[in-house]
Amino acid sequence: MALPPGPQTPRFIRMLKLIGRPLEYLEDYYRIYGDIFAVGQNRPPAVVYVNHPDGIQQIFAAEPDRFRSGSGGQVLRFLLGDASLVVLDGDRHLQRRRLLMPPFHGERLRVYHQLICQITQRATASWQTGQTFQVRTLMQEITLSVILQAVFGLQEGDRFNQLKSLLSQMLDALGSPLAASLIFFPALQKDWGAWSPWGRFVRLKQQVDDLIYQEIRERKATGLSDRADILSLLMSARDEAGQPMQEVELRDELMTLLTAGHETTASALTWALYWVHALPEVETKLRAELQQLGDHPDPAEIARLPYLTAVCQETLRIYPITLTxxxxxxxxxxxxLGYELPAGTVLFPCTYLVHHNPQLYPQSKQFRPDRFLERQFAPYEFLPFGGGLRYCIGAALALLEMKLVLATLLQHWQFGLIDHRPIKPVRRSLTMAPPAGLSMKVRPLIQQGTEEVLENVK
Ligand code: HEM
Structure with a gap:
């Protein structure tokens, strides 16, 4: 069984490039080897990157028992636990997905419409004309509040604020490229006290765990009454034997939703606000579309706007939050793709390289939302949320959030970039994000010709 070609570079050197310059890592190998390549062939199991839509289609359409997906990395298991959806496989994975999916779909998302718009307005309520702000901090504040309320039904208060602050600190602790080395080199996962990177992460995780367990126990004691949040839904669910989920299973699923559910969306929103203001023609078009809805648009109408949708899709295409x-x-x-791969091979469908395939996306490095209005892309051609049986369960919520937050911000404010130099994604643990320091300045919205307003902001 022949593996596809690939580099013979020593693992350590390869990993350093994957951590520090991941886009170049993928692009350089793609230039040499093309649609499929294998790395680490001298140290099985080989890791195969699949970069062509036909190969991705084969993977997404394959029978569920062809793969183990849920084994996850050690850090994911440590953070999310052994009962998290992300690390489950087989029937247990399917059953858990069936349980978790309903609140993230269709009509059920309507309950979040007002919540998302209100949280966005509240987060910007104290803004002063002319002030600057860090875009990621704002977006993380919004997406974390949305997920805490959706998952726990928590109203603002002590536990809400504590969880918000601890979750942010915990994920920030793994955020820098240096800290990301902890994920890729397990030998570095040593607790050398509260000031060591791993030690700090371990302590923060313990505090988050404690708060989650407190919430579960309190909810058990007070009863679920008619609450509609996801924690209540999970607590009232029963398996075929009539048994409820155990506390540790509840904890693992809550941690999964809280962490998977806000960092990714915050990064996507940070990019979206950046692109809209890096390219004046995009802002003009988007503002014109929003203005057509009048002063108090229905969130459901906002969510259906074609250009806004295309802006969000293009944001997720050009720099997908996860590269694979x-x-x-x-x-x-x-x-x-013509290679007979042995059992045990580790496959990575490569989102980034498919999203830059010149046949699908001509001039792929240009941000051009119109490409999504000109043609439809298949699930194996546009895959920011993965696909097949592992398709992201929060995809519809994330897209809804992107549209409503962006629209709410643009309805109330004008923005200007502080630094007009182009930016590139940087590693943020397992994901890619805009640089954390990206800042903008803010002005209240002045109702006049859009061109004139834009001139004022610059
Ligand atoms: C822009 C935001 C988001 C992006 C880019 C994103 C991306 C992804 C990707 C690429 C996967 C892996 C899919 C695969 O392997 O085929 C995934 C899985 C997952 N996502 Fe998201 N996600 C986002 C938001 C969310 C939100 C809001 C939630 C929950 C509230 C969420 C929960 C999950 C879960 C639980 C899984 C595991 C699914 C499984 O293994 O069956 N994600 N996501």
């Missing part, structure tokens, strides 16, 4: 989907490990041999 989650991992798939073959349980049986499988032929992909």
């Amino acid at each position: 989907t989650g991992v798939r490990v073959l349980t049986t041999p499988m032929e992909i």
